[in-house]
Amino acid sequence: MLSLNFIRENPDVVRTAAEQKNAAIDIERLLELDGEVRELKSRIDELRRQRNEISASFKTADPAERPALGAKAKAFGAEAAEAEAALAEKSEALNGLLLRVPNIPWDGAPVGRDESANVVIRTEGTPPEFGFEPRDHVALVEMNDWADLGRITQVAGSRQYCLKGRLALLEQALMFHAQQRLAADGFTLMTVPALAKPQAFVATGHFPGHEEEAYQIEKDDLYLAGTGEIALTSLHSGEILEASQLPILYAGYSPCFRREAGSAGRDVRGLLRVHQFYKLEQYVICEDDPEVSAEWHRRLLANAEALLKDLEIPYQVVETSTGDMGLGKFRMNDIESWVPSLGKYRETHSCSTLHDWQARRANLRWRDGERKVRFAHTLNNTALASPRILVPLLENHQQADGRVRLPKALQALMGGEYL
Numbered sequence: 241m242l243s244l245n246f247i248r249e250n251p252d253v254v255r256t257a258a259e260q261k262n263a264a265i266d267i268e269r270l271l272e273l274d275g276e277v278r279e280l281k282s283r284i285d286e287l288r289r290q291r292n293e294i295s296a297s298f299k300t301a302d303p304a305e306r307p308a309l310g311a312k313a314k315a316f317g318a319e320a321a322e323a324e325a326a327l328a329e330k331s332e333a334l335n336g337l338l339l340r341v342p343n344i345p346w347d348g349a350p351v352g353r354d355e356s357a358n359v360v361i362r363t364e365g366t367p368p369e370f371g372f373e374p375r376d377h378v379a380l381v382e383m384n385d386w387a388d389l390g391r392i393t394q395v396a397g398s399r400q401y402c403l404k405g406r407l408a409l410l411e412q413a414l415m416f417h418a419q420q421r422l423a424a425d426g427f428t429l430m431t432v433p434a435l436a437k438p439q440a441f442v443a444t445g446h447f448p449g450h451e452e453e454a455y456q457i458e459k460d461d462l463y464l465a466g467t468g469e470i471a472l473t474s475l476h477s478g479e480i481l482e483a484s485q486l487p488i489l490y491a492g493y494s495p496c497f498r499r500e501a502g503s504a505g506r507d508v509r510g511l512l513r514v515h516q517f518y519k520l521e522q523y524v525i526c527e528d529d530p531e532v533s534a535e536w537h538r539r540l541l542a543n544a545e546a547l548l549k550d551l552e553i554p555y556q557v558v559e560t561s562t563g564d565m566g567l568g569k570f571r572m573n574d575i576e577s578w579v580p581s582l583g584k585y586r587e588t589h590s591c592s593t594l595h596d597w598q599a600r601r602a603n604l605r606w607r608d609g610e611r612k613v614r615f616a617h618t619l620n621n622t623a624l625a626s627p628r629i630l631v632p633l634l635e636n637h638q639q640a641d642g643r644v645r646l647p648k649a650l651q652a653l654m655g656g657e658y659l
């Protein structure tokens with residue numbers, strides 16, 4: 241959400257951002273509602289003032305005039321009540337539009353409709369040259385009995401899986417390794433719930449607009465979150481944080497649930513795109529200084545790249561386009577890991593700077609050195625998301641005989657050189 245002041249003073253900037261983000265938004269209607277709301281508020285104040293003036297004069301008035309004064313006070317009161325009803329309706333309509341106003345993308349973002357406009361800015365590691373016909377991760381998993389990708393679907397439906405044996409252990413080792421690294425970097429480890437109230441999805445920007453992607457628990461007015469970002473964004477909602485508490489650094493571990501409603505037919509084989517997965521989420525709440533946010537963006541990206549280097553997975557960093565980054569982002573960099581069986585890089589991490597766009601929706605504020613209360617900035621990036629990360633991990637490190645060599649960083653934890 242952007243401030244009304246910013247929208248009033250920069251309607252063309254907002255209009256351009258909306259076009260660049262394929263976000264149809266009627267700025268004229270929004271500004272018209274804004275005007276009507278302000279007018280109604282001043283009318284209500286005036287009516288209240290006049291009614292209070294009459295009530296005040298009542299005690300000293302000539303008894304004969306009291307009935308007329310009483311009638312006038314009543315009339316002002318009735319008009320104020322009518323204006324208040326209109327104000328509630330207009331304010332709700334205005335807020336509905338404000339929630340759909342995109343953040344302004346940074347000027348280095350490639351302008352384009354979707355991911356085809358994304359630009360690779362850095363490539364690390366070299367895709368392996370196998371001296372044999374490499375297998376895809378499904379074949380590797382099946383030949384080593386490292387997962388159940390079939391039987392389980394009769395229990396849980398499509399896009400479900402069970403990890404088994406050493407691969408189940410590897411997922412835990414990966415998450416433990418990543419948590420150790422983030423804890424050492426000053427992040428507070430958190431396990432966070434996937435169950436969340438609708439308001440928490442509004443705070444991050446998932447709602448309105450992406451309701452279809454979330455599983456809904458209607459009986460309890462709850463939804464299942466697709467990312468730990470949802471719990472972490474609203475954890476401090478309504479508080480006024482002290483400068484001494486910032487930056488808040490969370491490494492949130494949670495199950496993530498996604499309906500993948502829009503992905504029919506894509507990645508249906510294996511572990512790339514499933515309904516339930518596990519993610520360690522890097523999350524930052526910092527002061528509302530673009531320079532500070534830029535530094536944390538760099539740090540979050542560096543942490544994810546360091547983990548990929550630990551896993552010895554070749555990857556590339558992508559500058560996402562205005563059309564691909566999503567409504568609330570100022571800047572987003574995806575990291576894509578090399579998947580040999582696909583012969584291409586696939587997204588495994590997504591690093592975002594949102595400035596105060598989420599903080600305004602989440603009512604996330606802090607008190608600066610001059611005691612001024614301001615909205616904070618938020619950022620998030622994937623540290624690791626499993627089982628998707630297992631796909632490049634297994635495929636890049638596979639041997640001719642179907643064994644998988646473990647990255648050095650995991651050999652001690654896993655008790656050996658091979659999975």
Ligand SMILES: Nc1ncnc2c1ncn2[C@@H]1O[C@H](COS(=O)(=O)NC(=O)[C@@H](N)CO)[C@@H](O)[C@H]1O
Nearest residue numbers: 467469512513514517588589590621622625628
């Ligand atoms: N359906 C899915 N199945 C498996 N992994 C997924 C799925 N959806 C997303 N992921 C993983 O989760 C990562 C982060 O998802 S994201 O939507 O891109 N971004 C976020 O959720 C942010 N909060 C940063 O983590 C993706 O890069 C991918 O590695």
